[in-house]
Amino acid sequence: xxxxIKSYTLLxxxxxxxxxxxxxxxxxxxxxxxxxxxxxxxxFGQWFRYLTGILExxxxxxxxxxxTSLYAAALLVCIMIGAIGTHLFLIGGSFMPALVxxxxxxxxxxxxxxxxxxxxx
Numbered sequence: 001x002x003x004x005i006k007s008y009t010l011l012x013x014x015x016x017x018x019x020x021x022x023x024x025x026x027x028x029x030x031x032x033x034x035x036x037x038x039x040x041x042x043x044f045g046q047w048f049r050y051l052t053g054i055l056e057x058x059x060x061x062x063x064x065x066x067x068t069s070l071y072a073a074a075l076l077v078c079i080m081i082g083a084i085g086t087h088l089f090l091i092g093g094s095f096m097p098a099l100v101x102x103x104x105x106x107x108x109x110x111x112x113x114x115x116x117x118x119x120x121x
């Protein structure tokens with residue numbers, strides 16, 4: 001696959017992920033009733049809904065900034081691992097949306113790592 005197609009594909013995946021995570025995080029921060037009920041089921045308290053929402057919105061924004069996109073993708077992968085575990089062990093329901101978002105975030109993280117080389121903190 002030529003580099004131009006790879007670049008546009010990566011941008012498209014980033015935009016899709018940013019949109020999804022911004023909407024999901026916004027729903028959590030906005031107190032959408034379904035999110036409040038979901039976080040009651042999780043059992044960690046509503047503070048965890050706010051934390052998750054902040055991380056998702058922040059990750060969505062950082063994903064679109066070239067200098068932070070690698071770290072944002074890695075953060076979103078971690079969030080989706082937590083979401084998969086939450087579905088499997090705490091609340092039930094389908095973990096497939098979290099798995100798909102996690103895999104797409106992983107793809108972005110690897111692509112960004114390949115572009116930038118090793119991670120230096």
